[in-house]
Amino acid sequence: xxxxxxxxxxxxxxxxxxxxxxxxxxxxxxxxxxxxxxxxxxxxxxxxxxxxxxxxxxxxxxxxxxxxxxxxxxxxxxxxxxxxxxxxxxxxxxxxxxxxxxxxxxxxxxxxxxxxxxxxxxxxxxxxxxxxxxxxxxxxxxxxxxxxxxxxxxxxxxxxxxxxxxxxxxxxxxxxxxxxxxxxxxxxxxxxxxxxxxxxxxxxxxxxxxxxxxxxxxxxxxxxxxxxxxxxxxxxxxxxxxxxxxxxxxxxxxxxxxxxxxxxxxxxxxxxxxxxxxxxxxxxxxxxxxxxxxxxxxxxxxxxxxxxxxxxxxxxxxxxxxxxxxxxxxxxxxxxxxxxxxxxxxxxxxxxxxxxxxxxxxxxxxxxxxxxxxxxxxxxxxxxxxxxxxxxxxxxxxxxxxxxxxxxxxxxxxxxxxxxxxxxxxxxxxxxxxxxxxxxxxxxxxxxxxxxxxxxxxxxxxxxxxxxxxxxxxxxxxxxxxxxxxxxxxxxxxxxxxxxxxxxxxxxxxxxxxxxxxxxxxxxxxxxxxxxxxxxxx
Numbered sequence: 001x002x003x004x005x006x007x008x009x010x011x012x013x014x015x016x017x018x019x020x021x022x023x024x025x026x027x028x029x030x031x032x033x034x035x036x037x038x039x040x041x042x043x044x045x046x047x048x049x050x051x052x053x054x055x056x057x058x059x060x061x062x063x064x065x066x067x068x069x070x071x072x073x074x075x076x077x078x079x080x081x082x083x084x085x086x087x088x089x090x091x092x093x094x095x096x097x098x099x100x101x102x103x104x105x106x107x108x109x110x111x112x113x114x115x116x117x118x119x120x121x122x123x124x125x126x127x128x129x130x131x132x133x134x135x136x137x138x139x140x141x142x143x144x145x146x147x148x149x150x151x152x153x154x155x156x157x158x159x160x161x162x163x164x165x166x167x168x169x170x171x172x173x174x175x176x177x178x179x180x181x182x183x184x185x186x187x188x189x190x191x192x193x194x195x196x197x198x199x200x201x202x203x204x205x206x207x208x209x210x211x212x213x214x215x216x217x218x219x220x221x222x223x224x225x226x227x228x229x230x231x232x233x234x235x236x237x238x239x240x241x242x243x244x245x246x247x248x249x250x251x252x253x254x255x256x257x258x259x260x261x262x263x264x265x266x267x268x269x270x271x272x273x274x275x276x277x278x279x280x281x282x283x284x285x286x287x288x289x290x291x292x293x294x295x296x297x298x299x300x301x302x303x304x305x306x307x308x309x310x311x312x313x314x315x316x317x318x319x320x321x322x323x324x325x326x327x328x329x330x331x332x333x334x335x336x337x338x339x340x341x342x343x344x345x346x347x348x349x350x351x352x353x354x355x356x357x358x359x360x361x362x363x364x365x366x367x368x369x370x371x372x373x374x375x376x377x378x379x380x381x382x383x384x385x386x387x388x389x390x391x392x393x394x395x396x397x398x399x400x401x402x403x404x405x406x407x408x409x410x411x412x413x414x415x416x417x418x419x420x421x422x423x424x425x426x427x428x429x430x431x432x433x434x435x436x437x438x439x440x441x442x443x444x445x446x447x448x449x450x451x452x453x454x455x456x457x458x459x460x461x462x463x464x465x466x467x468x469x470x471x472x473x474x475x476x477x478x479x480x481x482x483x484x485x486x487x488x489x490x491x492x493x494x495x496x497x498x499x500x501x502x503x504x505x506x507x508x509x510x511x512x513x514x515x516x517x518x519x520x521x522x523x524x525x526x527x528x529x530x531x532x533x534x535x536x537x538x
Contacts, residue, residue: 032466035458045085047074050092051102054082058102065096129153136197140172140190145182148175153198169205170194176210184232187216230268233363238262244404245372249397257375262405265367269360277354288350297342370405370415372397375422388419 050073051062062082066073071092074083084092096102112131119127133151140149150173156166172194176182182190187208195203208217241262249258374397376386389397398417407413435441520527 030465035461035466045072045087047083048086048089049076050082050084050089054102061101062096065099065101066092069095129155132197136172136194139193140174143182143186143190145176145180145186146174147177149173151194155198167205168198168201170198170201170207172206172208174208174210174216182210182216191217230266230363234264234266237266237365238264241368241370241405245370245401248400248404249372252397253374258372260370260372260401263369264365265369267360267364267366268362270362271360273358275354275356275358277356279352279354289347290350291346291348293344293346295344297344299340299342365411367411368405368407368413368415370401370413372401372415372417374417374419376419386421394419 051058054062059082063073066082066084069092071084071088075081076083112127133153136151137149140146140151152171152173153168154170155168159165172190174182174190190208191203191206194206195201206217207215209215241264242260245260245262246255249260374389374394376388379385379387394417398415401407401415401417405413405415407415
């Protein structure tokens with residue numbers, strides 16, 4: 001059994017102190033490293049996807065650019081998504097866009113920058129179609145609401161026979177950003193953009209579909225034979241009538257106690273008509289003379305030969321008393337002859353003519369149908385039953401509604417007002433989102449929780465490991481001179497011991513007796529050897 005002498009006791013005690021010091025330093029270092037790691041984790045920036053579902057070629061180019069710009073990034077979704085700090089996402093996108101990245105795997109007219117020798121005409125046509133599709137997709141992606149786009153063109157081969165000539169068609173698949181929608185004008189703009197870029201492509205031959213498979217474009221007509229513009233006009237017209245009813249009924253009934261709908265039949269027929277009406281001029285005073293022509297003709301007619309043809313008529317007149325006078329008188333009358341007068345008068349009046357050109361208004365309302373349902377009146381007493389409106393109240397509301405929508409009985413308009421019990425109270429149906437479920441509140445809570453957790457973890461590590469370790473290290477440093485002083489001989493002088501005692505008093509050392517007990521509890525063998533050495537030396 002190896003024994004430890006008095007000379008070896010200080011060295012052994014020093015080795016124990018050194019081991020304790022090393023262990024304490026390692027514990028402090030580990031705790032400090034853990035605290036630094038927690039602090040770095042708390043300060044780690046929030047990572048958001050820069051691009052998602054990138055092809056390998058584009059992902060490689062983007063990663064190289066990020067490394068050159070010294071931007072931290074992470075790969076997610078098996079390399080399909082690239083994450084960057086949320087505070088730098090917009091700057092990084094702008095810098096990558098200036099470099100033409102990402103290309104989204106859709107080549108444009110850069111296909112023709114590296115032409116190969118011996119390419120066939122068919123390959124040239126295919127490359128041109130691919131380039132055109134890529135350029136159209138890039139143009140469509142420039143819209144803020146469009147996250148991605150793919151364009152498919154079906155361009156038939158040209159034929160020398162006009163009867164066999166086919167028209168091209170196009171299909172556009174859009175990937176809209178989260179919560180974004182396209183209105184009719186934007187869809188029409190995309191359709192005309194594609195139609196204007198392809199020869200002989202009609203806008204009706206372009207189909208636009210979103211990522212959910214919903215058809216955004218229209219072929220021009222539907223089952224009602226109305227184009228989108230006409231449908232929008234009808235919807236706007238019906239909405240205007242419904243708003244008029246709301247403004248009248250809301251103050252009387254409350255917005256949650258009624259429902260009103262209006263259906264309008266609109267005539268979009270375009271026609272022209274012309275009428276020519278002629279009316280007789282029966283009133284002389286109102287007739288307008290256009291022209292008047294009057295002519296008069298006077299003519300004298302000589303006496304022609306009279307009597308019985310023969311010898312007697314050629315003989316001279318008889319000079320008898322009676323007969324002669326009569327003959328002379330007749331001859332004189334016959335010699336004078338007859339006078340004829342003819343008058344003609346022609347008056348032309350202006351025609352009473354009416355020419356009318358009629359062109360009916362396009363979009364005129366042919367008929368209105370309105371329906372209003374009113375909730376039952378709430379009872380005055382808690383145990384009472386809801387009561388419907390009286391007939392007088394319904395008639396009053398009907399009259400007000402007719403005036404609001406411009407009711408015309410000759411047009412065939414109809415309106416129906418009834419009172420019924422609502423199955424569900426609209427106020428109870430619309431529930432406000434709780435505060436703790438709002439996205440902004442959840443995000444703020446996560447940030448606060450992360451920093452609070454880091455603070456609590458750092459405090460726990462410091463008070464549980466670092467502070468006791470430092471205290472133990474200081475205690476070990478103060479115990480080492482005390483132990484070495486007890487092993488010194490009297491030749492060391494009382495001055496050194498006094499100095500150490502003064503140092504211990506200044507440093508407020510713990511009780512030496514308690515330290516000796518602690519050493520005896522930890523290493524009884526060492527204490528026994530020291531006592532044995534003291535006895536042998538005595």
